[in-house]
Each structure stands twice: as C-alpha cells, then as structure tokens.
Amino acid sequence: MSGGMSFELSEDQQTIRQAVAELCSKFDDEYWMRKDLAHEFPQEFYDAIASGGWLGMTIPEEYGGHGLGITEATLLLEEVARSGAAMNGASAIHLTIFGMQPVVKHGSDELKAATLPRIVNGDLHVCFGVTEPTAGLDTSRITTFAKREGDKYRINGRKVWISKAQESEKILLLTRTTPYDQVTKKTDGMTLFLTDLNRDHVDIRPIKKMGRNAVSSNEVFIDDLVVPVGDRVGEEGKGFKYILDGLNPERMLIAAEALGIGRVALEKAVKYGNERVVFNRPIGMNQGLQFPLADSLARLDAAELVLRKATWLYDNGKPCGREANTAKYLCADAGFGAADRALQLHGGMGYSEEYHVSRYFRESRLMKIAPVSQEMILNFLGEHVLGMPRSY
Numbered sequence: 141m142s143g144g145m146s147f148e149l150s151e152d153q154q155t156i157r158q159a160v161a162e163l164c165s166k167f168d169d170e171y172w173m174r175k176d177l178a179h180e181f182p183q184e185f186y187d188a189i190a191s192g193g194w195l196g197m198t199i200p201e202e203y204g205g206h207g208l209g210i211t212e213a214t215l216l217l218e219e220v221a222r223s224g225a226a227m228n229g230a231s232a233i234h235l236t237i238f239g240m241q242p243v244v245k246h247g248s249d250e251l252k253a254a255t256l257p258r259i260v261n262g263d264l265h266v267c268f269g270v271t272e273p274t275a276g277l278d279t280s281r282i283t284t285f286a287k288r289e290g291d292k293y294r295i296n297g298r299k300v301w302i303s304k305a306q307e308s309e310k311i312l313l314l315t316r317t318t319p320y321d322q323v324t325k326k327t328d329g330m331t332l333f334l335t336d337l338n339r340d341h342v343d344i345r346p347i348k349k350m351g352r353n354a355v356s357s358n359e360v361f362i363d364d365l366v367v368p369v370g371d372r373v374g375e376e377g378k379g380f381k382y383i384l385d386g387l388n389p390e391r392m393l394i395a396a397e398a399l400g401i402g403r404v405a406l407e408k409a410v411k412y413g414n415e416r417v418v419f420n421r422p423i424g425m426n427q428g429l430q431f432p433l434a435d436s437l438a439r440l441d442a443a444e445l446v447l448r449k450a451t452w453l454y455d456n457g458k459p460c461g462r463e464a465n466t467a468k469y470l471c472a473d474a475g476f477g478a479a480d481r482a483l484q485l486h487g488g489m490g491y492s493e494e495y496h497v498s499r500y501f502r503e504s505r506l507m508k509i510a511p512v513s514q515e516m517i518l519n520f521l522g523e524h525v526l527g528m529p530r531s532y
C-alpha cells in the first residue's frame with residue numbers, strides 16, 4: 141500500500157504462518173518435553189522442516205532457496221516457538237534460516253555452490269563460533285588465531301557456548317588473522333571461515349546448562365585445524381564487518397522467538413486460569429492473576445509492533461539499528477515476563493514439567509542474555525540513538 145500505513149501481513153505471509161503452525165502441530169509439547177529431558181536433538185522436527193522446504197527460506201533461488209526476507213524468517217521462527225517448541229525448536233534451525241547470510245553476501249561462488257544447496261535440503265548442519273571465554277561480549281578481544289601457510293590456514297584457539305556444535309559438520313568461525321595489538325581499528329584483522337569441524341583437531345564438550353537442552357551448547361577446543369583458503373568467507377581481515385551486517389537480523393529473529401514463547405505461555409496461563417478452581421472459583425477471576433496476564437498481553441502486542449517495523453525497514457533496505465535493538469529488548473522482556481507469570485499462575489504445577497510452563501520459563505530467560513545481553517542493547521541505544529557518551 142503506497143503512501144499509507146499498513147499493519148496487515150500479506151497473503152503469502154499469512155500462508156507461511158498457517159503452514160508452519162500446521163507443521164509444528166505434529167510436534168506437541170510432550171515431544172519437546174521428552175527431547176529436552178533426554179538432551180536429544182529434535183531430528184524428526186528438523187527433518188520435517190527441511191522436507192517442507194523451510195530451511196531455504198532466505199537462501200537465494202539459484203541455490204535452491206526461496207530468497208525471502210527477514211519478515212518471513214521472523215514469522216517462521218515465531219510460529220515455531222509459539223507451537224511450544226520454544227527455543228529447543230528455534231535453535232535447531234535458527235542458524236540455517238538466516239545465519240548463512242555472510243556466506244550468501246560475501247562467500248565465493250565455489251563455497252556457496254558447495255554449501256548452500258545442502259543447507260536448503262537440511263543435509264548440512266552448521267554452527268556459529270564467535271564467543272570466547274576470555275573475550276565475552278567484547279568480540280574484538282577474541283584470540284582464536286588463523287595463521288596463513290601457503291594456500292591453507294592453521295587455526296588454534298578456543299570457543300565457548302557454541303550451540304549445535306555436536307550435531308554440526310561445519311562451523312562459521314570467527315578468527316583473528318592479525319593480533320589485536322597490531323591493528324589500528326580493533327575490529328579489523330578478523331577473518332571468517334565456513335569450514336569442517338574436523339574432530340581429529342577439534343574437541344567438542346557440551347556445557348551443562350539451565351534449559352534448552354534438546355540443543356547442546358559446547359566448549360570447542362581447536363588444535364592445529366588446517367583449512368583451505370577456499371573456506372574463507374570474503375576477504376581476510378573483514379570478518380567482523382561481515383558478522384556485523386547480520387547482527388540486526390539476528391536480533392529480530394531472537395525477538396520473534398521470544399515473542400512466540402510469550403504467546404504460548406500466555407495461552408497456557410489463560411487456559412489454566414479459567415479451569416483451575418480454588419476457593420470455589422476459577423483462579424483467573426482473581427485480579428491478582430488476571431491483571432498480570434492482561435499486562436503481558438499489552439507488552440507482547442507492543443513489542444510485536446516494533447518487531448514488525450524493524451523487519452519491514454530491513455527488508456526495504458532502510459536503517460533499522462534502533463528498531464532491531466528495541467525489538468530484541470522488548471520482546472525478550474515481554475516473553476520472559478509472560479512465561480514467569482504463567483509459571484506463577486500454575487502454582488506448584490508451574491514448577492513441574494507436566495504443564496510445560498517451567499520449560500518456557502527456562503528457555504525465555506535465555507534471550508535476555510544471548511546472543512546479546514539486554515545491557516548491551518541499552519548501551520547501543522544510549523550511545524548511538526540518544527547520542528550519549530559511550531559508557532564503557
């Protein structure tokens with residue numbers, strides 16, 4: 141609609157939502173509870189998403205994908221999370237859905253031809269290796285080093301929290317090719333690879349964690365991993381810039397996942413609130429329980445609007461840093477808030493696994509920390525939107 145303001149999803153977008161919801165309905169809360177408790181990758185779900193053609197959503201058509209935008213990708217992941225799959229479902233496919241964009245945009249034709257069609261058909265699992273134990277959120281401080289040796293690189297270093305590394309054949313790996321103290325701009329001198337996680341030179345150890353246990357997160361020890369130059373994504377030294385391009389879309393995807401969990405938590409809370417009778421009336425009649433849910437609804441709706449604006453801006457080639465960050469901040473907060481309230485409303489049963497809200501609670505908590513913390517979002521808004529001094 142030119143000139144006007146529209147809050148409606150297109151027919152295609154609505155179809156995507158419905159189709160994904162239908163597919164996800166085959167994997168109910170019991171399935172996700174089982175996978176979570178068994179610490180087992182949801183392969184059946186992943187295969188169903190792959191055979192539905194969804195994994196290639198944002199991959200260009202020439203590589204077998206659909207070439208769609210971030211708006212469609214967020215709708216997909218929101219529906220996945222909302223189905224009760226929450227982060228176990230979303231993290232199983234998250235990187236495949238949008239994380240390959242640095243390769244799409246900067247990878248060589250050979251690298252793209254060798255990997256993207258396999259991403260689309262689901263055969264190639266990839267993980268994303270940025271975080272390091274000593275660098276934390278200050279990515280410029282990573283020390284995993286790729287040393288050029290003729291037409292190869294020799295990589296040594298250590299990553300932490302790498303989700304899905306266990307199941308992955310390849311890793312999108314951020315390294316340093318020039319040490320921190322030898323670059324003029326601290327984000328220069330980093331290089332990105334899409335390369336095999338060769339188990340002879342890579343040790344992968346799962347981290348015991350609070351939730352989202354169907355998808356592992358791992359310590360990754362890299363010891364003399366020799367990779368061909370052809371596995372380099374784009375130019376040497378520009379890896380951080382390539383990753384940076386993908387940060388806003390990633391924030392939007394995470395926002396959508398948080399939103400989906402908030403929605404399903406709220407649905408469960410309303411149902412239980414209407415059914416559970418204590419003191420001769422449904423507990424949902426008490427304003428002390430009803431108002432927090434109404435408040436969560438308002439917060440989820442408001443957060444959703446910012447998210448839709450952010451994805452619209454991105455897909456229309458407009459700057460979206462403010463909106464992407466705000467969407468992540470508000471959706472993570474509203475999603476976790478709804479899950480927390482749903483748990484409270486279930487009383488003791490909220491603490492059990494049986495009603496699933498404890499799983500939502502654990503998984504929605506994650507989005508306030510990763511892939512970027514709420515504090516770093518506020519740092520961005522304070523410095524880059526409000527124009528205040530950098531506080532760190």
Ligand SMILES: Cc1cc2nc3c(=O)[nH]c(=O)nc-3n(C[C@H](O)[C@H](O)[C@H](O)COP(=O)(O)OP(=O)(O)OC[C@H]3O[C@@H](n4cnc5c(N)ncnc54)[C@H](O)[C@@H]3O)c2cc1C
Nearest residue numbers: 268269270271276277301302303357510511512513515532
């Ligand atoms: C389940 C899970 C899955 C993950 N998956 C992946 C993955 O697949 N790949 C990957 O690369 N990483 C992954 N991560 C890592 C994640 O991105 C980081 O945990 C996150 O970016 C936070 O970094 P950190 O843990 O090093 O925290 P730190 O940098 O140690 O920060 C600790 C705390 O200090 C705060 N803080 C630090 N500096 C400032 C400042 N200047 N101002 C205000 N507050 C500050 C932070 O906000 C945070 O609350 C995952 C993490 C988890 C928990």
